Amino acid sequence: MSPMERPLTSNLRPDGNAVDIAAYERAGGYEGLRKALTMQPQDVTELVKRSSLKGRGGAGFPTGMKWSFVPMGANAPKPKYLVANADEMEPGTFKDRVLMEGDPHQLIEGMTVAAYAIQAEVGYIFLRGEYRCSAQRLRAAVAEAKERGFLGHNILGSGFGFELHLHISAGRYICGEETALLNALEGKRAHPRTKPPFPQVSGLWGKPTIVQNVETLCNVHHIVNKGPEWFRTLSRSGDGGTKLYGVSGKVNRPGLWELPLGTTLREILEEHAGGMRDGLRFRGVLPGGASTDFLVEQHLDTPMDYTEVQKAGSRLGTGTMVILDEGTCPVGMVWNLEHFFAQESCGWCTPCWSGLAWTEKILLAMEYGKAEESDLDTLRFQTKFLAPGNTFCAFAPGAVEPLQSALKYFSGDFHRHIEEKRCPWR
Amino acid sequence: MLTAEEQKEINEELAHYPNKQAVCIDAMLIVQRRRGWVSDEDIHDIAEFLGMSTADLDGVATFYNLIRRKPVGRxxxxxxxxxxxxxxxxxxxxxxxxxxxxxxxxxxxxxxxxxxxxxxxxxxxxxxxxxxxxxxxxxxxxxxxxxxxxxxxx
Structure with missing residues (x-):
């Protein structure tokens, strides 16, 4: 392969400061927007469809297809909205922050091109409250882009206008669920909404709305600029593009790398993250954040793309991995995860708030050696009870993914806690 | 009472949204940034400013963990x-x-x-x-x- 292209991260500065608009333009920035504005909006969507870009926020839905559901033409409802989901709260995930802090104009350009494709007049960046540095840099970049005519009325004389606002969120993981996010933007409690209607048709204040993850949007103008064929060659998989892969846990070099989609788990762990630290043995990995099933040693040669990770029994999710080592208790780790999910359940549907609280209590008792054999049956029951179709949204099914796979791969560790009446690691 | 600066900042946010309720979270964060937390009185004042009921606004406030309904340290x-x-x-x-x-x-x-x-x-x-x-x-x-x-x- 030729020297690896890294469209999303090539602008990032080693000193960690943001790329300003002058440097961004010198590096070819806003060329994708200029080009898009000469095209028909539907043709931009068509390019994105042909690129095989899939959502980078966790669900992996084809981006161009999502946009094609938006009503177009003179009779379409007005205004239409585009929302960047910058509510990065999946435990173990730190990729969108890096993009927003290091290259804020990239997100703005991607959003403006996406807004043009669906003819959205208004956009919001829905940013989690703890990302103070991102907020500061995005605010400055939006002002720069407005001044240079890349945002606002009549962008670059095209007749197309797009107003972009930054919304600072006040917390809660459920806001990452797109319909809950819409309720939060409307100033309500962030409970998910019933689907259908889907947001593409009836979203913010009942108007057509597209919600996309930050990393997804950052790809859009590159696709327009260099073409869908180029985008597909970046990947080692059937789906197009690069992916930001992150690794945390007890490895030698925790970090974040932009690599071809479909890079294997082993290559990411060994070549990029430098392998396990202090001679610790690898035991498992959450491949795409807290709400994904564990993979173990037998899966190390899995290409990290949507299809292959699913075949291995998990999900690519956000592509940011959390490593379990032999010096860390798997039961304690799963308790920590379920503690998070029980706390963050929005409380709307009973199976979720009740089932997850129950699950967490059992796991806590088990971690401290106070559980019985029958508790394992209850945990297994919960993984079925909270499976897809039994709850209002995808939160609880995601929450039990790490639990169901831990019960499968680390059952001996659960039994030891029961038999020895203590945590062997504490 | 909301201060003149608080009202000005809330009004700036209002320009970004099609209705008043949409800025209620921003409004609470604006008040909290100056006062450290959001008191019952603040909830009342913000609700009145935005034409919401205090019950509705408190329902929103208590959903979000970064809105503090109790006093905090410096x-x-x-x-x-x-x-x-x-x-x-x-x-x-x-x-x-x-x-x-x-x-x-x-x-x-x-x-x-x-x-x-x-x-x-x-x-x-x-x-x-x-x-x-x-x-x-x-x-x-x-x-x-x-x-x-x-x-x-x-």
């Missing part, structure tokens, strides 16, 4: 307790913080200097364990760093 420390930080030893950092400040998670020091709160993933997992004090992020924490960091906040 400095607020958010300690990440999510999975990567847990693996990397955030429980030891937490215990050290609690011991050093003589309070528990969710509590404040008697002199009103610090409030300690657990927080979900702060998005710096490659530098775990981490915490955030008043918006400053501290990474790769171990017990020995706690004292010098706390000394920066009077």
């Amino acid at each position: 400095h607020v420390a958010l300690i990440c307790d999510s999975v990567s930080c847990w693996i990397m030893g955030c429980e030891r950092v937490r215990d050290q913080l609690c011991a050093r400040l003589g309070t528990t998670l969710g509590g404040s020091t008697a002199d009103g200097r610090f409030t300690l709160l657990p927080n979900v993933c702060l998005g710096a997992c490659d530098h775990a364990p981490v915490m955030m004090i008043d918006g400053d992020l501290y990474t790769n924490l171990d017990e020995r760093q706690i004292d010098p960091i706390l000394d920066r906040y009077k």
Whole structure:
């Protein structure tokens, strides 16, 4: 392969400061927007469809297809909205922050091109409250882009206008669920909404709305600029593009790398993250954040793309991995995860708030050696009870993914806690 | 009473949304940035300003963990307790913080200097364990760093 292209991260500065608009333009920035504005909006969507870009926020839905559901033409409802989901709260995930802090104009350009494709007049960046540095840099970049005519009325004389606002969120993981996010933007409690209607048709204040993850949007103008064929060659998989892969846990070099989609788990762990630290043995990995099933040693040669990770029994999710080592208790780790999910359940549907609280209590008792054999049956029951179709949204099914796979791969560790009446690691 | 500056900032946000309720979260964060928390009286004043009922606004306020409905210390420390930080030893950092400040998670020091709160993933997992004090992020924490960091906040 030729020297690896890294469209999303090539602008990032080693000193960690943001790329300003002058440097961004010198590096070819806003060329994708200029080009898009000469095209028909539907043709931009068509390019994105042909690129095989899939959502980078966790669900992996084809981006161009999502946009094609938006009503177009003179009779379409007005205004239409585009929302960047910058509510990065999946435990173990730190990729969108890096993009927003290091290259804020990239997100703005991607959003403006996406807004043009669906003819959205208004956009919001829905940013989690703890990302103070991102907020500061995005605010400055939006002002720069407005001044240079890349945002606002009549962008670059095209007749197309797009107003972009930054919304600072006040917390809660459920806001990452797109319909809950819409309720939060409307100033309500962030409970998910019933689907259908889907947001593409009836979203913010009942108007057509597209919600996309930050990393997804950052790809859009590159696709327009260099073409869908180029985008597909970046990947080692059937789906197009690069992916930001992150690794945390007890490895030698925790970090974040932009690599071809479909890079294997082993290559990411060994070549990029430098392998396990202090001679610790690898035991498992959450491949795409807290709400994904564990993979173990037998899966190390899995290409990290949507299809292959699913075949291995998990999900690519956000592509940011959390490593379990032999010096860390798997039961304690799963308790920590379920503690998070029980706390963050929005409380709307009973199976979720009740089932997850129950699950967490059992796991806590088990971690401290106070559980019985029958508790394992209850945990297994919960993984079925909270499976897809039994709850209002995808939160609880995601929450039990790490639990169901831990019960499968680390059952001996659960039994030891029961038999020895203590945590062997504490 | 909302101050003139608070009203001005809330009005600026109103220009970004098609109706008043949409800015209620921004409005509470604007008030909290100046006062540290959002009191019952503040809820009443903001609701009145935005044409909402106080019950509706309090329903929104109590959903979101970054809106504080109780007084906090002069400095607020958010300690990440999510999975990567847990693996990397955030429980030891937490215990050290609690011991050093003589309070528990969710509590404040008697002199009103610090409030300690657990927080979900702060998005710096490659530098775990981490915490955030008043918006400053501290990474790769171990017990020995706690004292010098706390000394920066009077």
